[in-house]
Amino acid sequence: MSVWGQVVGQPEAVAELRAAVEHAARVHFSTDAGADESGRGSMTHAWLFTGPPGSGRSVAARAFAAALQCPRNGCDACQVCRTVMAGTHADVHEVATEGLSLGVKEMRALIERAARMPTTARWQIVLIEDADRMTENASNAVLKAVEEPNERTVFLLCAPSEHPDDVSITIRSRCRPLRLRTPGTDAIAEVLVARDGVDEQTASWAASVCGGHIGRARRLARDENARYRREAVLAVPRSLRSAAEVFAAADGLVGAAEAEVSALTGERDEAEREELAVSMGGGGTGKGVAQAQRAAKAAEKDLITRQKQRQTRTRRDSLDRALIDLAGYYRDVLVRGFGAAVTATHPDRAIEVEAAARDGSPVAALRRLEAVLRCREALETNVKPQIAVEAMVTALREG
Structure with missing residues (x-):
């Protein structure tokens, strides 16, 4: 076993990363005894992991980080591998956002820590899971660090694609690309x-x-609830016979997203508020209480902002999963209408898809698919979910 066993269905990418790890083991640093310049430059200091959602970008990056730090190139049995894969290694700094974006303040603090000498390993590694969510200022901060890297620092950036909307051209041009594919x-x-x-x-x-x-x-x-939510989403195309059913379907989709937000963030939000109150001396008396209370109010305001961002992200992700399922359904209807011999997105819905293709036309299926995609775009531009979903289901009924 090795850490590469965590990377599913990516043999070409794993082979490339293994070769890089072997080269990295031979790198000489300026601080090494008797080091010369001959071995320097053989290790790429910045990587960009791209691939479709679910392809395992961050898993591959984490496995690469573990292999770089491990004395046996990623054995998956030592303390180094276990701590890196668990996200607790002192010289591997991971950042991911539960909100809508990664800000410059967070990125500058991360880069400052990563510029120091490693404490226990050969490399300081920065792993940015959501590089596509960096703000412009955050991207500029990362660009400066990538342009002038410490010789012991490695940057691992993960993004859906190399498109400028995901990663700026300037950052991309300074990274070695590693493209992952959809696993089989x-x-x-x-x-x-x-x-x-x-x-x-x-x-x-x-x-x-x-x-x-x-x-x-x-x-x-x-997760039985995940299966239930999928069933409910795929029932929508068959439940749009009247205007009342259209609005009921919209309410159901938005309501399911809200329920998921409550389930995933409700208890956590309350626990964070209680923890903050205790850490800020809530309920205390005596000298300095007034100043502490002012600081506590500012910290509470910041916490509430972060929690709202997390709720918005969770809501969007939940709705997006539903929309992807719907888009897959109408894609199946479309290709079935044309008689194309391709793998179905929802093979367990073959009978329903066959009936929908027989009763409708490919043009109608295409219009419905486009309505789902427009809804996804609307949600990305901060259109109110209820309005965006109602417009979509109305278009689905009209065909």
Whole structure:
């Protein structure tokens, strides 16, 4: 076993990363005894991991970080590998956002820590999971660090694509690209059985309907609520016979997203508020209480802002999963209408898709697919979810 066993369905990428790790082990630093310049430059200091959602960008980057730090190039058995994969290694600094963006303040603090000499390993590694969510100022801060790197610092950036909307051209031009692909169904099913203990039948089904998203496959295989939400979403095309049903469907989609927000963030938000109150001396008396209370109010305001951003992100992600399922359904109807021999997004809905293709036209299926995609774009531009979803389901009914 090695850390590369965590990277599913990416043999070409793993081979490239393994070669880089072997080269990195031979790098000489200026502080090494008897070092010369001959070995320097053989290790790329900045990488850009790209690939579709669920392809395992951050998993591959984390495995690479573990292999770079591990004395045995990623054995997955030593303390170094375990701490890196768990996100607790002192010289591997990870950043991911639960909100809508990564700000410059957070990125500057991260880069400052990463510029120091490693404490226990050969490298200081910065892993940015959501590089596409960096603000312009945050991107500029990262660009400066990538342009003038410390010889022991490695930057690992993860983004959906190399498009300028995801990663600026200036940052991209200074990174070595590593492109991941959508994992195959068999590879996903295999990892669900081996790693998560899912039975083969459930694993095969989850892998076939997850759209190549490993995390989604795991949720569908293990979480009954996730399966229920998918069933509810795929029932929408059959429940738009009247105007009342249109608005009921919109309410159902938005309501399901709100319920997921409450389930995922409600208890956590309350616990964070209580923890903040205790840490700021809530309920205390005596000298300095007034000043502490002012500081506590400022900290509470900042916490509430972060929690609202997290709720917005969770709501968007929940709705986006529903919209992706709907888009996959109408995509299946469209290709079935044309008789194309391609793999279905929802193979377990073959009978319904066949009936929809027979009763409608490819043009109508295409218009409905475009309505779903327009809704996704509207949500990204901060259109109110209720309005965007109602417009979509109205278009779905009209065809």
